[in-house]
Amino acid sequence: MRFIVVLLSFVLSNLILSGQTYPNPYRAVDTWSKFPDGRKMGAVGDV
Amino acid sequence: MHIWAVVRCDSAEPGRFGNEYLDSDLDPIVRFDADGNAVESFGGGMFIWPHGLFVDEESNVWVTDAVNPARTPEGSRGHQVIKFSSTGEELMRLGIPGKAGKGDYQFNSPADVVIGDNGNIFIADGHNPDGNNRVMVYNKDGEFLRTWGQTGYAPGEFHALHAMAIDKKGRLFIADRFNNRLQIFDQDGTFIAQWTQFGRPSGVFFDDHGNIYVSDSESDNVQNPGYEMGIRIGEAETGWVNYFIMLPNGDPRSTRGNGAEFVTVDAAGNVYGGEPFSRKVQKYVRVRP
Numbered sequence: 001m002r003f004i005v006v007l008l009s010f011v012l013s014n015l016i017l018s019g020q021t022y023p024n025p026y027r028a029v030d031t032w033s034k035f036p037d038g039r040k041m042g043a044v045g046d047v
Numbered sequence: 048m049h050i051w052a053v054v055r056c057d058s059a060e061p062g063r064f065g066n067e068y069l070d071s072d073l074d075p076i077v078r079f080d081a082d083g084n085a086v087e088s089f090g091g092g093m094f095i096w097p098h099g100l101f102v103d104e105e106s107n108v109w110v111t112d113a114v115n116p117a118r119t120p121e122g123s124r125g126h127q128v129i130k131f132s133s134t135g136e137e138l139m140r141l142g143i144p145g146k147a148g149k150g151d152y153q154f155n156s157p158a159d160v161v162i163g164d165n166g167n168i169f170i171a172d173g174h175n176p177d178g179n180n181r182v183m184v185y186n187k188d189g190e191f192l193r194t195w196g197q198t199g200y201a202p203g204e205f206h207a208l209h210a211m212a213i214d215k216k217g218r219l220f221i222a223d224r225f226n227n228r229l230q231i232f233d234q235d236g237t238f239i240a241q242w243t244q245f246g247r248p249s250g251v252f253f254d255d256h257g258n259i260y261v262s263d264s265e266s267d268n269v270q271n272p273g274y275e276m277g278i279r280i281g282e283a284e285t286g287w288v289n290y291f292i293m294l295p296n297g298d299p300r301s302t303r304g305n306g307a308e309f310v311t312v313d314a315a316g317n318v319y320g321g322e323p324f325s326r327k328v329q330k331y332v333r334v335r336p
Binding site: 021022023024025026027028029031032033034035036039040041042043044045046047 | 053058159289321330
């Protein structure tokens with residue numbers, strides 16, 4: 001019985017801790033957006 | 048392949064975020080090619096704070112001006128939604144320029160716009176948590192049809208409508224940002240559900256494969272404790288979150304909001320985030336199946 005309680009506590013604590021640990025299959029591409037005429041990028045809104 | 052974006056001018060002065068185009072004629076509506084080069088732009092001199100953007104089935108480009116009423120001078124700009132052809136010809140305007148209001152043809156900082164399959168126009172009115180907090184609906188000719196919503200946190204009430212998107216089933220998803228939830232409606236305004244698992248939503252997008260992408264630029268220790276900033280990707284049908292692109296260097300101690308406010312996806316599955324404070328369209332490529 002004690003083993004089951006410990007096991008459940010372990011599983012539940014990991015579920016809580018992993019609440020946002022979803023996989024990320026993406027990688028960022030640096031400096032993708034640019035203006036050819038020297039204009040600086042400003043704040044970007046909707047895309 | 049190309050990506051449309053609202054890009055504001057480079058106003059480096061402190062406190063200019065929110066009305067960057069007040070004294071600039073630079074074009075805020077920009078088309079980027081596949082390599083990220085800006086190849087076309089228009090809309091200069093027509094906005095104070097361009098914000099929401101939608102490209103309809105006929106490739107027309109719709110853009111909102113979400114400038115705050117307190118920062119709106121007398122004039123011909125602000126609190127409008129403008130429809131352009133893909134080459135920048137103005138086709139329609141909704142809203143009274145420079146005058147925020149609650150009338151059937153008035154907005155208060157409209158944050159976003161989306162077009163239904165039948166051509167109906169849905170406008171998120173609007174950006175300010177103490178503003179109109181309602182959805183406005185017009186037919187394809189710009190005639191008022193209906194509205195719903197008021198300030199609050201009950202189902203069907205809003206606290207800053209930041210973005211909208213319609214999924215393949217025709218459901219209207221609204222990023223009810225200050226309530227830390229997505230609200231889902233049918234196109235007549237009937238409440239369907241609310242989802243909180245996508246964090247504090249700033250932007251919403253659906254791809255053609257049944258996936259929903261939600262950008263969270265403001266989750267932090269104060270505004271949405273326990274959540275991180277980034278882009279969550281899940282199933283539009285069930286709401287199940289499958290992936291999370293966490294914002295690199297996102298600091299939950301800062302309430303400024305640093306991540307992508309808007310998100311879109313190209314046909315190859317690459318994800319693009321519109322990031323105001325880092326001043327870039329951030330591209331993400333998929334490197335794992």
